[in-house]
Amino acid sequence: MARTRLYRNGVLEEEDFPVEEVSDHMGDPSAVVWFDMCAPTEEDLAQISEELGLHELAVEDALTHRQRPKLDVYDSHMFLSVYAGAFDQEAGRLDVAEASAFVTGNVLVTVRKSEEFAIDEVVRRWDSSAGLARYGVAYLLHGLLDYVVDSHFDAVEAMDEQVEALEETLFEERPIGPAEQRRTYEMRKSLALLRRIVMPMREVVNTLLRRNGEFVDGAMLPYFQDVYDHVLRVTEWTDSLRDLIANIREAHLTMQGNRLNLIMKRVTGWAAIIAVPTMITGFYGQNLPFPGFERAWGFWVSTFLIVLVSALLYRSFRRRDWL
Numbered sequence: 001m002a003r004t005r006l007y008r009n010g011v012l013e014e015e016d017f018p019v020e021e022v023s024d025h026m027g028d029p030s031a032v033v034w035f036d037m038c039a040p041t042e043e044d045l046a047q048i049s050e051e052l053g054l055h056e057l058a059v060e061d062a063l064t065h066r067q068r069p070k071l072d073v074y075d076s077h078m079f080l081s082v083y084a085g086a087f088d089q090e091a092g093r094l095d096v097a098e099a100s101a102f103v104t105g106n107v108l109v110t111v112r113k114s115e116e117f118a119i120d121e122v123v124r125r126w127d128s129s130a131g132l133a134r135y136g137v138a139y140l141l142h143g144l145l146d147y148v149v150d151s152h153f154d155a156v157e158a159m160d161e162q163v164e165a166l167e168e169t170l171f172e173e174r175p176i177g178p179a180e181q182r183r184t185y186e187m188r189k190s191l192a193l194l195r196r197i198v199m200p201m202r203e204v205v206n207t208l209l210r211r212n213g214e215f216v217d218g219a220m221l222p223y224f225q226d227v228y229d230h231v232l233r234v235t236e237w238t239d240s241l242r243d244l245i246a247n248i249r250e251a252h253l254t255m256q257g258n259r260l261n262l263i264m265k266r267v268t269g270w271a272a273i274i275a276v277p278t279m280i281t282g283f284y285g286q287n288l289p290f291p292g293f294e295r296a297w298g299f300w301v302s303t304f305l306i307v308l309v310s311a312l313l314y315r316s317f318r319r320r321d322w323l
Contacts, residue, residue, distance in 0.1 A: 003119070004035040010134030023051050026107060032136045036110045036119055048109060052077065054102055062100040062111045069200040071207045078103040080204070082144075083197040084117055084151040087158040092186035094155060094193050101144060108140040122147045138220040145205065145227050152198050152234045156241065159194070162187060163241055166248050184249055191242045198238055201231045273313050277306040 004022065006014040009030050025031040037044060042063060049059050058079035061067055072079040080101040087094050097116035102109040112119060125143040132139045166187065169180050205228040209221065281302070 002035050002037050003123075005033070007032040007034075007133050007136075012130065012133065019048075022048075022107070026051070029106070032106050032108075032133075032140070034108045034110070034140050036112065038112045038115060038119075040111060045111070048102075052102060052104055052107060052109070055079070058102065062102070065098065065113060067098070067100070069197055069204060071204040073207070073211070076104060080141075080144075082148045082201070082204070084148050085155040085194060085197060086151060087155040087190065089158055089162065092162065092183050092190065094159075094190035096193065096197060099148075101141070103137055103141055106137060108137050108144075110144065118147075132220070132223070135220050138224075141208075142220060142223050142227065145224075149201065149227050149230045149234065152194065152201070153230060155194060156198075156234055156237045159187065159191065159241055160237070163244055163248070166245070184245065187245050188242075188249070191238060191245060195235075195238050195242065198231070198234050202228070202235060205231055269313075273310050276309045276313065281306075 002019045004015060004017050004019060005012065006017065006025060008028075019035055022033050022035055025033050037048075045054075045059050045062060048054070049056075053076050055074045055077070058072060058074060058077070061072070061079060061081060067081040069083060070079075070081050080103060081098070082101075083096045083098050085094055085096050095116070097118075098113040099117045100111040102111075110119065110122075122144050125147055126133075126140065129139075129143070132142070162183070166180065166184055205224060208224055209228060
């Protein structure tokens, strides 16, 4: 079920009207039309392609999944591909929702791949800044981009909290368990995915800023500049978290190696101490006469040597922090 809106002279005049009526308003310079399509078929896009004069490559990209975030500029329209992100804190996974948009002089068509892309949140932003509706399609495009970038910001902020929690595990007495290792691995994957959908957004918004006056009214430039600043912040934040999670991973491995070395050092020290009584009792266990053979003082001498040498080794190992 497609959603539609009609703005005339900066005022919301009608919404949820049939898509077939969109063409009736396209020729009116005072009208701005938005309509949304969720998981459309090739036939659905073919119909609007004829009415809006969309380029065949743009239509093909709208039907193709996992497009790179981008902004393609054609003679009569622009094609936008973006991803909204949401971080699942329990699973440590980043969920993304893909959407595309065709932008003409007075029409904005959003094409969502699934219901996961919260178009209701985009509409809410439009309604909260209804005073900007007089700027036409630029107003609608700004609301869409603002929602997408804010979803990235919320995701990276939630990831930052998770990374801080992982940092605290470095200083716990207990060894790093499989749960922390798996969470670190999932965070690395999520940050890599977030970076892939965030980094190209700089180019997307920057392209709109450079093409001043073509699709974006000059009065809307500060709003798009604000979105661009948020994109830069998210990009820098994502890169810093990627470096931090890599350092945490290396610290986990280093601490595991240190713990293993400490265990091996202690085991080796105790093995050396245990070797002393083994050697002495082995010597006195020979079936040959030796000093103290079949004498009581021979037993006490061997016992004294075991205790003395073991104590000296223990004291020496403790001094070197081997035990």
